[in-house]
Amino acid sequence: METSVSVSSTQDPSSSPLEKHPSSADRNGDLDSEGGSGLEEAGFNWGEYLEETGASAAPHTSFKHVEISIQSNFQPGMKLEVANKKNPDTYWVATVITTCGQLLLLRYCGYGEDRRADFWCDVVIADLHPVGWCTQNNKTLMPPDAIKEKYTDWTEFLIRDLTGSRTAPASLLEGCFCPFPSGPRRFAQPFLHRWDEARSGEYE
Template identity: 90%
Template structure:
């Protein structure tokens, strides 16, 4: 039997398109370069495969996380108020570093370029609010201990840091529970 990938249908007992035959991997789980490194390089076409097997593609609604990512409008650099991980009764300002579906990678303001304290949160369940929410709702805005130690006047630091910054719009953060998802279905 030749080494490499094979395309199968439901009745064919040969391996699925993604299974590797013996000798096709280089030891790292990657395909050897002479055998191709992607389905396109070996001539695989999903449309033809679906037609030949009588299968149908999964509907786009099966991938709501992709739709959330596209429609969320959260962008790197935006700032928001988030519950302090070490003291949940307090909040601090964080910057969105990147987005991945309904997940945001955040960094508390004051860490600068230090990525060690970055953290992921799910916009659907996290305690996220627009900048100014703490003041409007009589909540405590207090930096994590590491920020307190870095700046003698963290209130002044925060004012400087927020000046001219983009904040996450309130409409993205209000009701970031299931009602936020339902409105986009």
């Protein structure tokens, strides 16, 4: 039987929202770090190229989407909910490892220091949500298959992992989000409720 849990957390109140646009990219808008992100061109020198072609670089003001992402206050260590890459109808909590313009390097919670499954995603088009979104919208929160058997109690793991952590501001991801009440007792209740439903087979 598949394990599913739900989380909630008070959000950091900061920054302006990023508008998400339709795209033909996959649902996660991600680039697998194992296969290479395409962010670097080996042996290519941008300055030499401009000189040889007589071209001039476009001003940075032409790339407002990058300016917005830089000002968005995404920081390494922040937590958010993201669709599972191999099962996009379910979600899991991930940690921001680093940022590069509008790209985020994410790692699903539960991988610890293992970087092999890190992946890049485009914040403008990826299926990203603040922590607590799954609980509010009755979505399934489920660990990736690769680490599903790593812990016997994922509810307890997430409570420990998220307690005291920084979450990506809801205004950054959704524009508007009503945070759940803070405090250890209220924090744990949504986990346990959904966990009990999953164990009884009433929640999928």
